[in-house]
Amino acid sequence: MAFPTSEDPSRHEEFVSLYVRHEAAVFSFVLAMVKHTADAEDIVQRASMTMWRCFDKFEPGTNFRAWAFQIAKNEALNHLSKSKRDRHVFSEKLVAMLADQAEERADNLDAQRRALDFCVEKLPADDHEIIKGCYREGSTIRSFAEQAGETANKIYKRLNRVRGQLQRCIERRLGLEEVRS
Secondary structure (H helix, E strand, O other), X not given: OOOOOOOOHHHHHHHHHHHHHHHHHHHHHHHOOOOOHHHHHHHHHHHHHHHHHOHHHOOOOOOHHHHHHHHHHHHHHHHHHHOOOOOOOOOHHHHHHHHHHHHHHHHHHHHHHHHHHHHHHOOOHHHHHHHHHHHOOOOOHXXXXXXXXXXXXXXXXXXXXXXXXXXXHXXXXXXXXXXXX
């Protein structure tokens, strides 16, 4: 199997970009199949090496996450087969069912993330600024309030109002809003 080579840095960058974007989903997917975090970490590491070695077979423009999930699922099944003598290991049928559910949850989380991104972009500028300021890495409501010259209590109340707007927007965007009688 051919590795993406340093002679083709764009292919290397493409792999890294795709892998980093989907790494957390792959880990959650594997963790749903095995019960120990350490096992999931080992499986994901082996799966990522396989993905890297086989990346020349990945078709650009297709679903990287589905491709990565299949490789991770195979690695998890291999791990479980090797661990079969342990009576606490899930059956392959159960693992397949858990894998399907984990993939469905990942799809739902992706849809929710896209809806959140859409809804945040639609916020009025002041509300958008509160979200950015309060959720910036290393920031707190108190530090943002001081920077904005407001009380933490006032920012907290406004942030709760904005969170409510975002929740309603996400529900509408996903078609989940219940018909109220």
